[in-house]
Amino acid sequence: MGTVTRDVVLEALKKVQDPELQRDIVSLGMVKNLEVTGGKVAFTVELTTPACPLRERIQEDCQKALVGLNGVTDLQISFGAQVRGSKTGAGQTDLLPSVKNVILVAAGKGGVGKSTVAANLAVALKMHGAATGLLDADIYGPSIPIIMGVKGEPKKIEVNGEFKLEPPTAHNLPVMSIGFFLEPDQAVIWRGPMLGKALHQLMADVHWGDLDYLVVDMPPGTGDVQITFSQQLKVSGALLVATPQDVALADVVRAKSMFDKVMIPIVGIVENMSYFICDGCGKKHEIFSRGGAERAAKRFKIPFLGEIPITSSIREWGDKGVPILVREPQSEISRTFLEIASRLAGQLSVVSEIARRAQSLKIISS
Amino acid sequence: MIMASPIPVEINHRKEKGVVRVTWEDGHVGEYGCGYLRGYCPCALCQGHGAKIKFVEVPDAKLAEISAVGNYAIQFTWQDGHNTGIYTFDYLKSLCPCPECNRSKDR
Secondary structure, three states: OOOOOHHHHHHHHOOOEEOOOOEEOOOOOOEEEEEEEOOEEEEEEEEOOOOOOOHHHHHHHHHHHHHOOOOOOEEEEEEEEOOOOOOEOOOOOOOOOOEEEEEEEEOOOOOOOHHHHHHHHHHHHHHOOOOEEEEEOOOOOOOHHHHHOOOOOOEEEEEOOEEEEEOOEEOOEEEEEHHHHOOOOOOOOOOHHHHHHHHHHHHHOEOOOOEEEEEEEOOOOOOHHHHHHHHHOOEOEEEEEEOOOOOHHHHHHHHHHHHHHOOOOEEEEEEEEEEEEOOOOOOEEOEOEOOHHHHHHHHHOOOEEEEEEEOHHHHHHHHOOOOHHHHOOOOHHHHHHHHHHHHHHHHHHHHHHHHHHHOOOEEEEO | OOOOOOOEEEEEEEOOOOEEEEEEOOOOEEEEEHHHHHHOOOOHHHHOOOOOOOOOOOOOOOEEEEEEEOOOEEEEEEOOOOOOOEEEHHHHHHOOOOHHHHHOOOO
């Protein structure tokens, strides 16, 4: 019986591909702590996100690659995760160096359920084990304080000699919202420059600490706030929320053209309010028709990440300040959110790999 | 899940030939005529809101500048000032006019 060496094992593992990044796990640097003693082989696969949708497949492929090797008597594969940064875009400065991925949850218009989606996806990423924060940038109608059940002005703390705002924690997530600084019945009627200042504070003066993902609930539409974000933050990507009607296409066109302008890649579309399951008859009702967002995704080659149904419980618990994922983690809608969060995390890993590779692009004229 | 995007490693505007030569990470090379690239400009001004990408003839299209957009796309600025088309790497690859790509085209 032959003896196994590190090199032999690494060579065999080069046949294992990360299905999303489409490169082998050895050259992606995902194989860590490799130990070969006699016939015993042990190593850790460091995934690019704890929410990895493909973990089982990678494990199976590793086993297949090694089991046939001459001399391997014992195989131990463990999994870890190290979220990689994927920040890109036109922003010259990075106000949040301790945050690896900034995701903007956006839509071309209001009323599609951005805030509900943003809050539940942030909770889902956290449940998958990633350090996650939630920033409410919807200055016109901040609803995250209601959805997450937090209010009051954040505490000021001193960090390295500077005063910072400490984000309050709700359902284990650090949360910041412009709503914390307003009376409940007060409207924000600022002009552009004031908005810019307030947003800058929400970005620069908040002590987030080390985060894998910061989920940002954007105001509806395509305007000042979006531009400010793209210029002052390194944003990883935008997630579009759309409804199933055919006009969704027009909304997606708008949102896409704006994000193209500010050079933020769109990492996915989710369809909200896709269908309603009647608690009386159990039938699926497609109130706003169905599939508009998916068609829009196909048309623009944007990953379609899933459909979220309308239920009265998501609304009811949202109004009470408890995201449905916290209240009913086993429900179908919660599973949907967890799956969408996985796919989103997978897409962000892809974006980060592309960002790394695209840096070597040469543009010449001859 | 979605496939990882193709990545260009070199984009060369060959002025006297009027073509843009794109070299991809896997070694694939495609030469795009300027008129062809302009005609398939993906911006909403050129394409409207239709479901299918169409070819919009622009006579005598000349390229002024090429710049990278974020880490995922290329922006072409034409001599008439038109610059709203953002060609993602995926889209650019799908346009590749070489005979090999054309054979397997389902655009």
